[in-house]
Amino acid sequence: MNSREEVTHSKFHRKALQVKEAQSRIIEYAKVLDTEEVPLYQSPGRYLAEPVYAPHPFPAFNRSGMDGYALIAADTEVMNEGDLIWLDIVDNIPCGAVPAVDIRRGTAARIMTGAQVPQGADTVVMLEATESREVDGLLQVGIRKLHKAGRNVTPIGFELREGELVLPAGRMIKAGDIAVLAAFGIPFVKVIRRPKVGIFATGTELLEVHEPLVPGKIRNSNSPMLEALVRESGGDPVMLGAIVDDIELARSKVQMALESYDLVITTGGVSVGDYDIMGDLIRENSGDMLFNKVTMRPGSVTTAAVRGGTLLLALSGNPGACFVGFHLFARPVILQMQGAVQPFLPEWTAVLGAEYSKVNNYTRFVRSRLEIHEGRLYAYPVSIDESSVMVTIKDSDCLIVVPPEERGLSAGDSVKVLKLPGEIRGLESMAGS
Structure with a gap:
């Protein structure tokens, strides 16, 4: 049997793997990439490289839950039904200010929502539930109802205690995470580098998107789709264009891509036809092949290999199969390279x-x-x-x-x-x- 017959014969003797097994084989080579620091505002959509622990309690002080008066709850316990007690107003605390005096029995401080509750005070009475008067030049506040300690006061460390885990490694940063990181004064975030993914299509029949349609040709829709899918997965796609059905050209282009990128994805040329060059190319080094058939529809001809430590994923040229194959195999690899905790589709x-x-x-x-x-x-x-x-x-x-x-x-x-x-x-x- 000559070499050409051997290649043709091998096309029809593919060992099909179950999807889970194929995913397991390819994910093994999806190593987490190195880390980098990015400004906080550039971190949404990135994956945390290390856990974040609270550097201080949050809130960092006892915080007023509303506009009103901070006082000692025990001062209201002496009231009879319908009575009104009067407390001397000794301070006025707007947001961002530090209380000037501590609160003692018989005194209160005017306070705004979010401001620091002064030492000694253990409750805040809402403004609408008070009266006010001036006696001998001294302002006083009147309270009619019993108030319990802790009411309308958010205590120090209520949301997070110092040293508590805030965000785990492998978490994709979203808007709520940005708020937490900003609140703790973290202007730079350590994240995993985005994988660089080389993308190219094979097929003499392919036209670029801008080219006019001619008989027998189709526009290359898979490559732009893969570019968008790579971006959605957090990767950095690099478009390498389309190549005609020439195995020598494909070999050189694949080798260049494998030396330049973290992952290489091709679309087309993995079936068993005379011009399916990607299947032939990967079979040349069968020892590097992870699989070349999967028990799935569509996309059973999906093929994967590792060359020089770099993954090569050859997807079907059929759009539906290409789309499904990306989500089952390429997306988990890209997410795993970023340290994602859950790389597979839920x-x-x-x-x-x-x-x-x-x-x-x-x-x-x-x-x-x-x-x-x-x-x-x-x-x-x-x-x-x-x-x-x-x-x-x-x-x-x-x-x-x-x-x-x-x-x-x-x-x-x-x-x-x-x-x-x-x-x-x-x-x-x-x-x-």
Whole structure:
């Protein structure tokens, strides 16, 4: 058998892995990248490289919960029903000010919401529940009701104690985290570097987005989609264009990319046709191959290898399969490289909203949309779920997982779904109905 026959023969003898096993193999090589410090305002969407502990209690002082008067609760215990007690006003404390005097029995301080409660005071009476008068040039406040200690006072360390864990490592920083970091005076945040991801497509039939359509050609939609998906995952995509079906050109381009980037993703050329050059290229060094077939639809030909320590993920050229393959394999790698605690898509349970009759010997990941009706989550398969179909990608916010043993599903069945990143898009159609 000559070399060409050997390559052709090997194309049809792929050992298929279960999805979980394939994910396990590829994630093993997704090493967490080095760290860097970024300004606080640049940190949203980044992943914390180390845990953050409270450098001081928060709040750092006993804080007034409203405008009113700070006083000693015991002063109100001597009142009879309907009585009015009068306390001398000895201080006026706006926000940001430090109390000038301590509070003793028979005295009170005017205080604003958020201001520091003076020493000695243990309660704050709201302004609307008081009266005021002036006696011999001295201002006094009148209190009619009994007040318990601690009322309208947020004690020091109420939200967080000094040394307490604030944010764990591996957490993606969001707006609420920014508020906490700012409150603790942390202007720079240590995060994991964004992975640089090289992206290119293969196929003589591909046109660039700006090029006019000609017979027999299609525009390269997968590469821009992958660029957006990499960004959504926190990576830094580098577009390497499309290359014709030339294995020598592909070999040199792949090698350059593997030496330059943290992850290389290709789309197209991984099937068993005469011009599927990526499959041939990876098979040349079969010892570096992690897998070249997965028991999934769409995208069973998804292939992965590691060369020189760098992962190479070859996705199907079919848009639907490329989209699914990215979320099952590329996205977890990119998140893992950033130290994310949960790199895989979350698994939810939903009610199947419409019959799904397609059966297969492999697990099928069905592009679907989610809707909420009367507090229950429903998943509706998209109208066309073929591997080659591109337009229904935009309507999908989850993947229904259909195991091979299922010989068709009925509306109302309970199904497992993988939630895709972003909002539930089905809520938009519900709002318009």
